[in-house]
Amino acid sequence: MVIPRAATHNDYHHLRQASSGSALSALRSSTHNITRLMAFMLRCDRLWLPLWILACLMLATVFAPMLPSMIGSAQDIAILREAMSNPAMVAMCGIIYGESYTYGVMYAQFMLVFSALLVAAMNILFVVRHTRKDEEEGRLEMLVALPVGKNANLLATLTLSFAGNLLIALISGTIIAAFGVEGMGAFGSLLFGAALGVSGFIFAAITALITQVAASSRATLGIAFALLGATYLLRAVGDVAAGNVSVDAGVDAELFALISPFGLIERCHLFVDNHSWPLLVLFAASLVLAALAFILNAWRDSGAGLIAPCAGRAHASALLRGPWSLAWRLVRGTLIAWVLIVFIIAVAYGSVFGDMSLFYESNDLYRLMIGTAGVSGAADLMDPVVALLMLIMAVISAVPVVLVVVRLKSEEKRKRLELFYSGAVSRVYTLGGYALIALLLAFVLQLTTALGMWAAAWMSMDNPITLGLMLKTALNYLPAVLFMVGLAVFLVGALPQATVLTWLLLAYTFFAVYMGSLLGLPEWTTKLTPFGILPRYPVDDFEPTLAGVLCIVAIALAAIGLVAYRRRDLE
Amino acid sequence: MSVLETVGLTKRFGKAQALAGVDLSMETGEIYGFIGPNGAGKSTTIRVLLGIIRASRGVARIFGKDAWSDAVQIHERIAYVPGDVNLWNNLSGGEVIDLFLRLRKGHDRHYRNELIERFDLDPTKKCGTYSKGNRQKVALVAAFSADADLYILDEPTSGLDPLMELIFRQCVAEAKAAGASVFLSSHILSEVEHLCDRISIIRQGRIIDSGSLAEMRHLTRNKVTLEAAAPLDGLALLPGVHDLVMTNEAAANTAGRGATTGNTVSFSLDNTQTSALLAFLADRDVRHFVSTPPTLEELFMSHYEGR
Ligand SMILES: Nc1ncnc2c1ncn2[C@@H]1O[C@H](COP(=O)(O)OP(=O)(O)OP(=O)(O)O)[C@@H](O)[C@H]1O
Ligand SMILES: [Mg+2]
DSSP: OOOOHHHHHHHHHHHHHHHHSSHHHHHHHHHHHHHHHHHHHHHHTTTHHHHHHHHHHHHHHTTGGGHHHHSOSHHHHHHHHHHHTSHHHHHHTOOOOSSSOOHHHHHHHHHHHHHHHHHHHHHHHHHHIIIIIHHHTTHHHHHHTSSOOTTHHHHHHHHHHHHHHHHHHHHHHHHHHHHTOTTOOHHHHHHHHHHHHHHHHHHHHHHHHHHHHSSSHHHHHHHHHHHHHHHHHHHHHHHHHHHOTTOOOSSOTTHHHHTSHHHHHHTTOTTTTOOOHHHHHHHHHHHHHHHHHHHHHHHSOTTOOSSOOOOOOSSOOTTOOSHHHHHHHHHHHHHHHHHHHHHHHHHHHHGGGGGHHHHHHHOHHHHHHHOOTTOOSHHHHHHHHHHHHHHHHHHHHHHHHHHHHHHHHHHHHTTOHHHHTTSSOOHHHHHHHHHHHHHHHHHHHHHHHHHHHHHHHHHHOSSOOOHHHHHHHHHHTHHHHHHHHHHHHHHHHHOGGGTHHHHHHHHHHHHHHHHHHHHTOOTHHHHTSHHHHSOOTTTSOOOHHHHHHHHHHHHHHHHHHHHHHHHSOOO | OEEEEEEEEEEEETTEEEEEEEEEEEETTOEEEEEOOTTSSHHHHHHHHTTSSOOSEEEEEETTEETTTTHHHHHTTEEEEOSSOOOOTTSBHHHHHHHHHHHSSOBOHHHHHHHHHHTTOOTTSBGGGOOHHHHHHHHHHHHHTBOOSEEEEESTTTTOOHHHHHHHHHHHHHHHHTTOEEEEEOSOHHHHHHHOSEEEEEETTEEEEEEEHHHHGGGOEEEEEEEESSOOTTGGGSTTEEEEEESSHHHHHHHTTTOOOOSEEEEEEEGGGHHHHHHHHTTSOEEEEEEEOOOHHHHHHHHHHHO
16 A cells, blocks of 8 residues: 555654644744744854854944045045956956946945855855754764654754854944945945845755755755855956957856855945845745755755765776875875966966056055066066066965875874785885876966966966966075975984974965065065075076075975885874 | 794883783684673784784794884784774775785685675675674784784774674684684684684783683683572582582581582583583473583682682
């Protein structure tokens, strides 16, 4: 006999109600339990949630009162508007709306999308925490044992996230309005807050939906954040297309921005027209998505997604055959992601070249950073800018490079090496493999940087910088990156407790290079680092001896590290 | 020939002395049991043998080669299973097994698949989703399908269910039949008793006793509790009966004279004297009989009492 699903479900409810008296009291006890569930969640998050909300509020509000003092004269404002209309800036922040470039318009372009991104991230993490993660760790099982019904947990989670977003919306809107900055009216401010709240809630709903489908909490997080990135990019594509009237595509490319929550909240034209329809659309969409999540949640088994986890291979491919191929396999994903990241940053930096002279004239910071010696116009400006940007890129590229070598240390920490080295595996060969991958990565990243910057410069400049110059500038800093590889190998091999030194050195370098000239620190502060000691190539001459010495030191450090690694106890 | 040998093995971690002179000697083809309480130094000894850590003093040799300096050569012919198996989350079980087989010298692809089936392992699952027992199975399959000369196993069954433990015992027996040697550290005395030819007991970094199972027999006493309708006079005088305790008070009065009139008694019994006891009980109308093997702790206790 086949019992229809609804019938069994009803039977179950009748049983419940019979045991707890009338239907009304059942309902009452159920809501009572949901309140208890929410109290329980809040207690778990008594630190996590306030900190996140505080961070969102800070990002959304603190810059508002600073705007007038940061951007002074009317001339500054005009130049800034020109610079911020650059497609690269539009892609990063959004479109400038309105005829007059008020502080409100500036603020909406600078801060709205970034603040919304943070609020959305908070919502994703919150929902995953209280649905799949609780399920996987068995915390939910004892709650489900209470008479709360299958959807109670999801209901409690989404209710709390709604309340949290409402809080963020009201407080941030009120604070911005209270600052009373010129051009930022009360209604616009509240709408700004509401836009943050709504974009947070739609990501809570999206995550609740993904949670039903994905195989695990890790997968849910991955998909949700990929979606966050994708919607951000869609907005960028749509916004750039909307601003670029010369490109006449068959379909209105701005549509891309309209299917992204971030694109939609921009269409409120905050502090200009103050439309509220985009927020209503988003909120309605959130409710539909949430409803879908409830339906699916009632359907699936606790602990499992609707899609089974994708199975791995039953046999290893012929490529996975030794310490080197294992090392490659372990770092592969991270490396590909980093090459992409470095390329995107390089393109973003490179697109600055087109507006170089504008920036230079408008921005005191840039003038300080780049220096004024021998600069008479935009053309003379290029060399120091290329040198500085390439230096910063080299420091950024050193992060994944060091990460590869330090991976072996984290393998040791996670106690995977005992079993691994029980195979016929030489320690020197293994660490050498990680060093080799790091070395190749250093090359690849420097090439990526040069190519990315050159491509962006080529598109945005009338007289583009040659690829040759870019390549030479990038390769100029390669010895410094190689030094970092040597240092990392040395630390992993000889002083595994001190691998954090590599990060301290990189952080210091970044600080010294970026902030040193702004804060007026003496020159030797940057010269202390392997990156700062090298000449700034197109401005200064290339110094082969110095580069050679740096390489030899790197090799010596690596050699000591390899020998020491052979001789020390593993954890 | 001695396949595995340590002489005066000492290991210090800063001030703490983990090993204080460990002497072991294991012959080819033997299954060697290595038992001791928590923190006794079993895993530390094994890590020295694997060349993961270096002995502060003393020698450790496998196949006649130095365990530290010739580690890579030695590892071509050994297989290791740790008690706590940590694997790479994004590799599947099958991939890990194949990787380890490729890291060693010889292996049998057909036997690998057979073992996966016998251990009821799903090789397509990612290691991050395996339970503790399943991760252990991955290590066991990787070890036993390697055609090794020496298997070093550190509490290899700590996460296995009884059925899988049975299959593990079969695998050990098959490895022995194929001429390999097995070094087995374990907390499960019955497992060690069942499998091992010789045993060493380690405590606080020292070997306190070692020998063949027959030599150590006197150590293993079962705890017996029984209830009989007839009086049990003379039970205390039986050879191999120790620590006799009466449960009813009337009996306790006469216990000193060696005459037992009570019905419920408990005592420990040397394993060698079981048939003498059964003969004694044959016509005494036994209603209830429980015999429990000694725990590792009890073994240690009886060992110290013997000194
Ligand atoms: N890396 C280390 N640093 C400091 N002390 C250690 C280290 N490794 C082991 N020890 C100490 O050495 C002693 C022996 O530990 P070991 O792991 O060998 O015990 P074990 O016999 O394997 O115990 P168990 O049965 O619990 O596995 C313990 O007291 C332990 O605390
Ligand atoms: Mg141990």
